Amino acid sequence: MLDSAVRGHRKHLVSIQSAVSKIGLCEPDKDQTPPPSSPAASPRAALEQGNIQTVPIGYITSCFSVKNGTPRQPTICGPSRAELRIQQSVFNNPEHALVGLEQYSHVWIIFLFHKNGHLSYKAKVKPPRLNGQRVGVYSTRSPHRPNALGLTLARLDKIDGDTIHLSNIDMIAGTPVLDIKPYIPEYDNPDSRMNSDDAVDILKLQKDSDDQSGLKSERSDDDEDFCGFLSRDKSEADISVTDSSQSVSAQFSLHNDLRDVLEEVKAYATQRDLCQLSRSRQDQVSDSPKAEAPDVTVDHPCYGEEAHSAIAGWIREPPVSSLEVRFTPQAERELADFLPPHLSGPSESDRPRFKFLRSPEEAAAAIRGVLSADPRSVYRRTRCRDRLFFFTLDTADITCWFGQSFAEVLQVRPVEQHIASL
Incomplete structure (x- = not known):
């Protein structure tokens, strides 16, 4: 009731300000500089001019806690999982906003790249898959763009009250989500x-x-x-x-x-x-001359x-090839020591436990997906001599190194233990 009263109060204030500005009683003093937002006196005028104030409907809780090692696309790491809880500040009954969404298998997630740092962007960028070649920013999905909006197609596993359980995601923990839309192949494909x-x-x-x-x-x-x-x-x-x-x-x-x-x-x-x-025939890449159509x-x-859809050639056949992923015997033993989140027992309380991943085998598949796509930046790949690479997956810290056309996992340790050792 309080939240509803606050929203109603804000609406009344906005309507009063709009009415006063129309009759000319809200003119600023001559000695004062008018605020930048004075032309947009009402939310409707601001919306018509393309100026809106976004409000996150929720924040992602993900198996990826930092940008390093997070997949650049959702199809890279299938076992990756996340949860999204709709905030009560947006809807009094958040679960009501999700009624009917369980009938879909996939959803579009519109989010913010909130870890872009200084928010710099350029007209041309260097996608990692192009290994240093420049293309226009709007022909890529680079996070560094004038409006730091992200779009991902996630699998909808289940809905539990006001919480959505997702997989096949490429978002880190704490990502602000702006909107959810169902994926409909008849419209989107x-x-x-x-x-x-x-x-x-x-x-x-x-x-x-x-x-x-x-x-x-x-x-x-x-x-x-x-x-x-x-x-x-x-x-x-x-x-x-x-x-x-x-x-x-x-x-x-x-x-x-x-x-x-x-x-x-x-x-x-x-x-x-x-x-x-x-x-x-056009999709096939061949050095031989093209045969003429009958x-x-x-x-x-x-x-x-x-x-019919068409994509850039470097998406299907990038200059950077997929890497072979290996595990050392020590890394395999350390990964097998992790417990799934649904198992519990007093004799196994000292063993590390996953929060999102369901088994060590699923964690191994997720690690292979991340490393086979070479998560390093172009600088680290071409100029940096240090071949070691660190990233976090769920509750595990992964240490690996990159060789010629392969990546090898050296160590898999719990996050708490890794932080304590530092």
Whole structure:
């Protein structure tokens, strides 16, 4: 009730300030310098000008406590886990804001890069995967940008009250989260969007043909034929269209307009197969000259081609190759000594325990994921002579060193023990 009263009081103050400023009774003194925010007298005016004051809805509790060793992308370390608790200062009942979110498997997390230090940014950056080459900042996911906003696609494991349990994350502990949005492949994946549009178009063509021929009773059978049409390859599509058109024409004496529709669908499927073939050839990197596409004349364009996604070549084939990850026998013994978070026992109370990771095997997979992507900066990779590298994963401090095309884990110690030794 107090929080609600405070918010209501703030709204009244804002409305009063807006009304007073409109009638000209809130003019600043001549001797005083007006504040920078005076042009935006109301939140609505500020929003229209693109000026907003962000309020974190919660803060990440993650298995990564520092930037060093944190994956640069969520797909690098699958076992990485985190929790996000919605703050009660945002909603009186935070769990109400999460109702229905459990129906999704993945969510978009919009957050702040709160450890950017002096907040410097440049128009061109050097992504670690490019090993020193410069590209525009907006063609990368560099954290150093004019607005330090981050976006990650995380797996939604479960929701417990006002807390979201996530995995496949690349955020450190304490990261302020600004918003959560469900991941919907039909909207967010261009390939799924095009396939969905194709199915709608084919069903629309089938409906029109039914209306013209008057075959209302046969609609269910035709739906199955048309829905399965695009999932076949070119040869099957040709045979199915030919057979279906012949059989239907023999039984029902189809209208000429329906035959034209079937021919258009056949040409569309043929051209789509050719587009996919040419796209797959373009994706293959080869020194041999490109083979010319077969000379096929089609009256219809390649519908939906622009819907397919494309990425920069250095993302798929970066100059920096993946590293082989090894464990010394001592590191394997030290890692096996860690207990999962759900096990407990008086005789094992002195053993270290994970907080997020579920087993030593999962921790080993997470370590391999982090090190195989080479988490070092370009400077450490090319100029620094020190080959040792340290990072923290859950409750374990990892010590490793980098050789030629490999990384070797030397030591795995509990965080408390490592800090005490320092």
